[in-house]
Amino acid sequence: MNIAMSATWQKVAACRGLSTEIFYPAPEESVDQAKAVCAICPVRETCLEYALAYREREGIWGGCTERERRRILRQRRKSA
Numbered sequence: 001m002n003i004a005m006s007a008t009w010q011k012v013a014a015c016r017g018l019s020t021e022i023f024y025p026a027p028e029e030s031v032d033q034a035k036a037v038c039a040i041c042p043v044r045e046t047c048l049e050y051a052l053a054y055r056e057r058e059g060i061w062g063g064c065t066e067r068e069r070r071r072i073l074r075q076r077r078k079s080a
């Protein structure tokens, strides 16, 4: 799916209508609830690619934390 179609994919996101606080937990809070929602989201991969492309620094995107997204970007740079 084209990342530019963000308005479209966000319409079918599993997190649509849920509290954004779930996806932006405080440092000491668990990310489990957000990850559980992402795990059943039909647009998880598109969401993750969007976050990687736009270097989203905070929150859970595509089931990944900021640290996990940084790791993915590092791995991609190494294998490029």
Ligand code: SF4
Pocket: 010, 013, 014, 015, 016, 023, 037, 038, 039, 041, 042, 043, 044, 045, 047, 048, 060, 061, 062, 063
């Ligand atoms: S992967 Fe997670 S954060 Fe991304 S749209 Fe789906 S539920 Fe929302």
